[in-house]
Amino acid sequence: MKKLLLVCAVILGFAFTASAQDNEKAEFKFNEEKHDFGKIPQGTPVTTVFEFTNIGKEPLILTEVKPTCGCTIADYTKTPVKSGEKGLIKITYNAAVAAPFNKTIVVTSNAKTPQKYLNIVGEVIAKPATSSSN
Secondary structure (H helix, E strand, O other), rough: HHHHHHHHHHHHHHHHHHHHHHHOOEEEEEEEEEEEEEEOOOOOOOEEEEEEEOOOOOOOOOEEEEEOOOOOEEOOOOOOOOOOEEEEEEEEEEEOOEEEEEEEEOOOOOOOOOEEEEEEEEEEEEOOOOOOOO
16 A cells, blocks of 8 residues: 555656646747738738747747748747747748738747747739730
């Protein structure tokens, strides 16, 4: 019986320690996780910035910010973001094709939630056809 109690105490101790460590990990809090550009003109790249705060205790380190298509470019805070501080993820979308779009950006880090997904949406409107007069 004493061994059983000891085993239970050890298991609870590990569970508590793991839970406490989880609470200390870095964690994102974004101002927004989806940005709607609305209607944008074809051939005009557009940019938005996703701002986040590290609400965890450990420094937050972004290891990769990867758009899911070649029409989107990401730039981001490369240095560790300390607890309570802010970082940025700048996304530029090349509005080359006239059509609605919904693009995902995968953010990988050392946070409690190691992968986060950001979205940009909108509609690229075709340029009006130009007519040449002789």
